[in-house]
Amino acid sequence: MAADVKKGIDTTKNPIPFEMAQVPGPEQAKCFMPKVMGAIIKKAKRPLLVVGAELFDDPIMFDKMIEMGKMGIPIAATAHSVKGFVDRGYMENVYQIGLHPLTNYLRFPDWKGLDGQGQYDAVIFMGIFYKFANAMFATLKNFNRDIKRISVDRYYHINANMTFGNMAFNANDYHAAVDEVIAAMKK
Amino acid sequence: MATKEGSFSVEDMKNVQINIGAVVKEADEWDQEMGPFPKPGVATLRDWDYKIMNRYKIMYAPADDTCTLCTYGPCDLTGNKKGACGIDQAGACGKIVLIACLMGCCAHAAHGRHLYHWCLDKFGDMKFDMGDEILVDSPLYQTIIGKKPKTLKDFDEGLAYLEEEVVQLVASTHTGQEGYFMDFESKALHTGMMDDLGMEICDLLQIVAYDMPRGAADAPLIEIGMGTLDQNKGVLIAYGHNLAAGAEAMIYAENNNLWDKVDIGGVCCTAFDLTRITETGRDSKVPKNLGPKAKIAGAMGWWRKMVRAGVMDCVMVDEQCVYCDVLGDAQMRKIPVIATTDKIMLGLPDRTNDPVDQIVEDLVSFKMPGVAVLDPTKAGEIGIRVAIAVKPKRAEAKIQNLITAEQFKEGVEKCTTCNECAFVCPPHIRISDLIAEAKKGNLEAFSSMYEICVGCGRCEQSCPQGINILDLFEYANRQYVKNQKFRMRAGRGPARDTEIRAVGMPIVMGTIPGVIALVGCSNYPKGTKECYDIAKEFVDRGYIVVTSGCMAMDMSLYTDADGKTIWEQYGGGFDGRNICNTGSCVANANIMGAAIKVATIFARRNHRANFDDIADYILNKVGACGIAWGAYSQKAASIATGCNRLGIPVVVQPHSVMYRRSFMGRADKPEDWMTIDARDGSLQQVEPAPEAMLYIAETKEEAMLEMAKLCFRPSDNSIGRGIKLTHYCDISMKYFGKLPDDWHLFVRDVKDLPLVYKEDMLKTLEEKYGWKIDWKAKKILSGPLRPADVSFDPTLIARKIRTKK
Numbered sequence A: 001m002a003a004d005v006k007k008g009i010d011t012t013k014n015p016i017p018f019e020m021a022q023v024p025g026p027e028q029a030k031c032f033m034p035k036v037m038g039a040i041i042k043k044a045k046r047p048l049l050v051v052g053a054e055l056f057d058d059p060i061m062f063d064k065m066i067e068m069g070k071m072g073i074p075i076a077a078t079a080h081s082v083k084g085f086v087d088r089g090y091m092e093n094v095y096q097i098g099l100h101p102l103t104n105y106l107r108f109p110d111w112k113g114l115d116g117q118g119q120y121d122a123v124i125f126m127g128i129f130y131k132f133a134n135a136m137f138a139t140l141k142n143f144n145r146d147i148k149r150i151s152v153d154r155y156y157h158i159n160a161n162m163t164f165g166n167m168a169f170n171a172n173d174y175h176a177a178v179d180e181v182i183a184a185m186k187k
Numbered sequence B: 001m002a003t004k005e006g007s008f009s010v011e012d013m014k015n016v017q018i019n020i021g022a023v024v025k026e027a028d029e030w031d032q033e034m035g036p037f038p039k040p041g042v043a044t045l046r047d048w049d050y051k052i053m054n055r056y057k058i059m060y061a062p063a064d065d066t067c068t069l070c071t072y073g074p075c076d077l078t079g080n081k082k083g084a085c086g087i088d089q090a091g092a093c094g095k096i097v098l099i100a101c102l103m104g105c106c107a108h109a110a111h112g113r114h115l116y117h118w119c120l121d122k123f124g125d126m127k128f129d130m131g132d133e134i135l136v137d138s139p140l141y142q143t144i145i146g147k148k149p150k151t152l153k154d155f156d157e158g159l160a161y162l163e164e165e166v167v168q169l170v171a172s173t174h175t176g177q178e179g180y181f182m183d184f185e186s187k188a189l190h191t192g193m194m195d196d197l198g199m200e201i202c203d204l205l206q207i208v209a210y211d212m213p214r215g216a217a218d219a220p221l222i223e224i225g226m227g228t229l230d231q232n233k234g235v236l237i238a239y240g241h242n243l244a245a246g247a248e249a250m251i252y253a254e255n256n257n258l259w260d261k262v263d264i265g266g267v268c269c270t271a272f273d274l275t276r277i278t279e280t281g282r283d284s285k286v287p288k289n290l291g292p293k294a295k296i297a298g299a300m301g302w303w304r305k306m307v308r309a310g311v312m313d314c315v316m317v318d319e320q321c322v323y324c325d326v327l328g329d330a331q332m333r334k335i336p337v338i339a340t341t342d343k344i345m346l347g348l349p350d351r352t353n354d355p356v357d358q359i360v361e362d363l364v365s366f367k368m369p370g371v372a373v374l375d376p377t378k379a380g381e382i383g384i385r386v387a388i389a390v391k392p393k394r395a396e397a398k399i400q401n402l403i404t405a406e407q408f409k410e411g412v413e414k415c416t417t418c419n420e421c422a423f424v425c426p427p428h429i430r431i432s433d434l435i436a437e438a439k440k441g442n443l444e445a446f447s448s449m450y451e452i453c454v455g456c457g458r459c460e461q462s463c464p465q466g467i468n469i470l471d472l473f474e475y476a477n478r479q480y481v482k483n484q485k486f487r488m489r490a491g492r493g494p495a496r497d498t499e500i501r502a503v504g505m506p507i508v509m510g511t512i513p514g515v516i517a518l519v520g521c522s523n524y525p526k527g528t529k530e531c532y533d534i535a536k537e538f539v540d541r542g543y544i545v546v547t548s549g550c551m552a553m554d555m556s557l558y559t560d561a562d563g564k565t566i567w568e569q570y571g572g573g574f575d576g577r578n579i580c581n582t583g584s585c586v587a588n589a590n591i592m593g594a595a596i597k598v599a600t601i602f603a604r605r606n607h608r609a610n611f612d613d614i615a616d617y618i619l620n621k622v623g624a625c626g627i628a629w630g631a632y633s634q635k636a637a638s639i640a641t642g643c644n645r646l647g648i649p650v651v652v653q654p655h656s657v658m659y660r661r662s663f664m665g666r667a668d669k670p671e672d673w674m675t676i677d678a679r680d681g682s683l684q685q686v687e688p689a690p691e692a693m694l695y696i697a698e699t700k701e702e703a704m705l706e707m708a709k710l711c712f713r714p715s716d717n718s719i720g721r722g723i724k725l726t727h728y729c730d731i732s733m734k735y736f737g738k739l740p741d742d743w744h745l746f747v748r749d750v751k752d753l754p755l756v757y758k759e760d761m762l763k764t765l766e767e768k769y770g771w772k773i774d775w776k777a778k779k780i781l782s783g784p785l786r787p788a789d790v791s792f793d794p795t796l797i798a799r800k801i802r803t804k805k
């Protein structure tokens, strides 16, 4: 299983919701190693990277997100995170939209997407205020199960399908794990 | 003329209108006919609710995938599965939303009912008189009930109606009753409207009974902050929402000349209502100009910080928004507690019928940690006497109010950096980082986080080392607490009719870009300063900014470069570039009332028993948007839902996801934006304005951008739309570094374009969106959804069509 994937940062430890009492029910996210995560994102036909304002607290993450963007994954910049992309001069496939309206659209199969090309099959959350991201995952978990819910954030996201364990207090490991995801996507 | 009981003559029929199921006496001097929906029942306005919900789709974020409400449970509802009773996840969410709204609505309504009895007992029946400048004196009451109350006693009819509706609504939540999510939400919207009514009754009762300001833009400036409480006197804190006991304490202090021995500070909305008492100088049974003698200790979110800061000697709690562990917190510091209403009795003995001297003695000698005294007059006297007498006793008993430097050091040394606390802290404060800095002798980290900390105490509950983290915060912020002294405007009550007349046209045309209402608590998600920032942004831009409750208090804790609070920077009128504090939580009704008054005073719409018509007017023509940027109570859920039924969109902070439901439009669905033109009944697609009814924003920047957008209305004329678009685009440029992606949706004509961006926008419209532009004439030839048309009369209600096509 996931934990068997050799070497690299172990992102499967600490599967505890970052707000501990967020335990919604029997269906809970599984933790995956970065390489598996990268491979699955790569396989998605219509992935969407969804990033939030916590990127401003750890600006190096903007660069990592841009790297993903350059690999052709469109970016939904929620809250006011688009400012980080504007400041870095990368707006190629970046869309400015709130997480709430975005999730509202994601729950309808007939939505045509931010680029008009159709609904997404996977969303990858990153840098979003924990409780808010958790709730928007809950919307999709309950009301549109056709979209795969992936978190590459530093928190264990219980309402995702795939997530890391908690890495909130170890920035270095977390950065390395995201780099491994990106490397796996490039393979 | 005399007739036998049970019979009537034809003359008696004058001014009597018979409705099915009820006889409604027509108010003689009212120039409006009775509207279609006096005292609407649970399903009466369902058509209107469905109109809202068909456009603004109900969106749930379940906080729980299971249901445990009955003995079949727990049922797993994940993926919208059904439980044993047949309810699905959406239905179960709707049920919880309805219950939350009912909690909020009942909190206000019960407050109103208590005040009704109390005011009639204390003052006797009084003429309901809001003064010459407020003739539409009870806009929600009139819109919902269809009557004008003439005396305080008349409000009984509204309360009785509300109470009957609430019983029906609660009944529908029983297992096996309502099961369909949209009908739960229609009921929640009905509950929200009941809440509007309950709040209005409550505020109007107290305004008249206690002679509070009636729309005074220049209501007095009141002292606010922990530092304003004079520690040389006994300090009595009145905490909660119901002024009855606190007001009696003030009257006792006044009548016995005790102000040099006692200070009264309010926490949460009681603070506001105490500071509004007898400010107009009319005849009153209460001593004149009493309000400004009370101080506002602070908003509800400061409560635990206040206890830890050792600024009080006695506390009286009344109702709503009171922390459940108030007694334990107070007991640790030997602060006597007096529970003054039957809603919060804290396990204390009911001493209502015991002699005052005996109760005072028991509290002052610390024989009892607290008592319940349900007679406000008695409670008020006890509060004052205890606060004065216990102060020296507390000093004698060497009660440790504050931790020592040694204890602070011991506390920080105990930390093992396990970060258990960080896993439960709502604003994600890395407490171990603050402690690490403190170990190095740097308290700055603790200071800078003081206002971000919401004082929830969850960290202390989870710390395996038993560190009293809030005490550490207090130690590091002692100087700040002493200096927390500011001034804010007392609650002024409703907007005056003359103010509405002046701003009605600019609001509907859009030349005043919007009415922004900041309501509720204000401590999430990034501290109290955000509410100041948001208010300031919009006042500066010329919006009408109104506020109430804890939000109004918290924005008073910040100043500009000249040391002025927002109240000292701007006027208090209901006008552009002004900020008005309507008052406490229940005074929120005045904000909704102002929207109704735009429809009825400016646009001359009949509002009498005509709720959907008025809500339709507001939805299409009154660019108003509410924002609730804080934590806590279900009252926020019911207030927001009440705004929504009245056609007013609301933006909330990200923790609000706990209330599970929002209303979101789909800008990509033309059919959702088809609107009737009341002139001839033709259908017209309009721009998504307003785009959402309940919107959750992650950051204040996002909130401000959305609020500017939610002020667009189909009725905006070109100048107005241009002004609104300018602010929308400016806010986006300022905080997002670019124009929003959807500005083009709101352009109907070249005249709608903001001047600064006009050239670039025209280019974008041509190149990116394929619009045809006549560059010579600077005209848009094709592209927009619809032309700008000042006489377009948008409505969603078919009966408003004037000439059928």
Ligand code: SF4
Pocket: B067, B068, B069, B070, B071, B072, B073, B074, B075, B082, B083, B084, B085, B086, B087, B092, B175
């Ligand atoms: S109310 Fe319905 S869903 Fe809830 S526990 Fe009972 S049967 Fe299950």
Ligand code: SF4
Pocket: B424, B425, B426, B427, B428, B429, B431, B452, B453, B454, B455, B456, B457, B458, B459, B460, B469, B470
């Ligand atoms: S009391 Fe303050 S620091 Fe502690 S968990 Fe609550 S918000 Fe965080």
Ligand code: SF4
Pocket: B414, B415, B416, B417, B418, B419, B420, B421, B422, B431, B432, B435, B462, B463, B464, B465, B466, B467, B469
């Ligand atoms: S829970 Fe207690 S010991 Fe652990 S990091 Fe927080 S303050 Fe330190």
